[in-house]
Amino acid sequence: MGVPVYKRILDLFEAEGVNTLFGIPDPNFVHMFTEADARGWSVVAPHHELSAGFMAEAASRMTGAPGLCIGTLGPGMANIAGAIQCALVENSPVIVLGGQRARITERRVRRGRIQFVQQEDLFKNSVKFSSSIEYADQTDEIIREAVRQSMSGTPGPSYVEFPSHIILEELDVPDPLPPNRYRLVNQGAGEREIAEAVALIRTAKNPILLVGHGVHTSRTQEQVRELAELMACPVIQTSGGTSFIPGLQDRTFPYLFSPAANEAVEQSDLCLALGTELGEPMHYGKTQHWADNDANRKWILVEQDPTAIGVNRPIDVPLVGDLRGVVPQLVEALRQSPRTPSADLEKLIKADAAELARVAEEAPSGRAPIHPARYVVESTKAFDECTEDGILVRDGGATVIFQWTYSQTKPRDVIWNQNFGHLGTGLPYAVGASVAEGRKRPVMLLTSDSAFLFHIAELETAVRENLPLVCVVGVDHQWGLEVGVYKRTFEQPSPQPGVHWSKDVRMDKIAEGFGCHGEYVEKDDEIGPAIKRAFASGKPAVVHVCIDPKANSEEMPKYDRFRTWYAEGTQ
Known part of the structure; x- marks a missing residue:
């Protein structure tokens, strides 16, 4: 027997480590919900599809895998639209499956159809990839492309439409490919660029490690902890990267709202930036606390999207690749000769602790x-x-x-x-x-x-x-x-x-x-x-x-x- 399309979709997401599904089931998806539940997935039906989109985004942040949610055709997809836009701006790899009428119905010239709107055109500007499974044998290539686009470069959402005429069609297909067979996984940077970055780190007197939202959503905290310990320097949080890496809590200071962070930034002669776009909340790495020493500060930026390099500010050494691949490269290169701790590190740690106690008291x-x-x-x-x-x-x-x-x-x-x-x-x-x-x-x-x-x-x-x-x-x-x-x-x-x-x-x-x-x-x-x-x-x-x-x-x-x-x- 062949594999029904709805089962194959679950197989493909399981290969990516996804086992959680958020959404309100409609006729397009009841088979998928039943099968996911039988497999032991967490199948969560909220009271509003907008919530489903946000839940899927949070699940993605916690796992590093794509989030998966479903919107009923018409009003369900209208409800989930806000979450799609949010995932785009938050750089979250959420895959949205949208129900739709069978194409034989959709493509007729009719007026007054119930619970219907042509959806793909409404969402294509709010996602990295938009497509529809028109024929059963397109299932693998479309789901893979959705994941590939969502997880590559700057992460973001994808939309896949699921017309009702292909729900139960069956496929004769092999086992799903592992992710590394069809997309870049844990991409590392070039050896020359890693060597240049390490040379800057070793010669810097006052380096800082700038940790953004992407460190936590990629789940690379442990690797970044190793890197921070080898660099022996302050860790500065972006406003989006406000989680604290275990073992680094005392030396981690939030930019702008911590005097210790601002002092470390002002004195720094090197910034290694991980998982951040260097956007408005970071003053593009150019103005406010970055301004006075800007001419003397070197920049290393780890960025998965090569087109993002140098957009908001010049970068001295760009490391193009996935944090999951690049950070271990830096750790390995520094392991034999870690830096001597920055001279002011202990002073900054004590100052930050004192500030935290002061605001609590006051x-x-x-x-x-x-x-x-x-x-x-x-x-x-x-x-x-x-x-x-x-x-x-x-x-x-x-x-x-x-x-x-x-x-x-x-x-x-x-x-x-x-x-x-x-x-x-x-x-x-x-x-x-x-x-x-x-x-x-x-x-x-x-x-x-x-x-x-x-x-x-x-x-x-x-x-x-x-x-x-x-x-x-x-x-x-x-x-x-x-x-x-x-x-x-x-x-x-x-x-x-x-x-x-x-x-x-x-x-x-x-x-x-x-x-x-x-x-x-x-x-x-x-x-x-x-x-x-x-x-x-x-x-x-x-x-x-x-x-x-x-x-x-x-x-x-x-x-x-x-x-x-x-x-x-x-x-």
């Missing part, structure tokens, strides 16, 4: 409602006390700005939507990350009410999937960041249309209605105990924390620095 306490700085301090302290190797998920506007300055935890996985700034991703990201990690590692979502309400229905998904998830929600009944913009734009008092809502909303009570554990907190010394009870409940949980709306909109820390990200074209 965060206003004893207020009701709770100051958002204290909300972050107490929540992140509790995260470390209540979890071992937990996953931290961020969401929100003003809330995230407070987290950059006041967070007291350094977990190895921090997930948030930095490039696109897409609010509402937090709860779906938390679900997707937990499922991808086998529902074992505890997850804490630190968010605000405005962002949390986007996809609050996915609390039921978390309950159904029995996830070890605690959502800590700072509630000020407003769009805090936007209220702040109103206040800075107009003389006081001014109207603030569209940014406030009912103060009767109780996130803990809503959570209990979904079957979650709920906690309600009005005092800062109640935050830690509430989070502890939430994790101990054995259920997904929501902790409603009442935060000060005035402080949340007017006292965002280092807001002027945040505004420097928007380098041009803003008010």
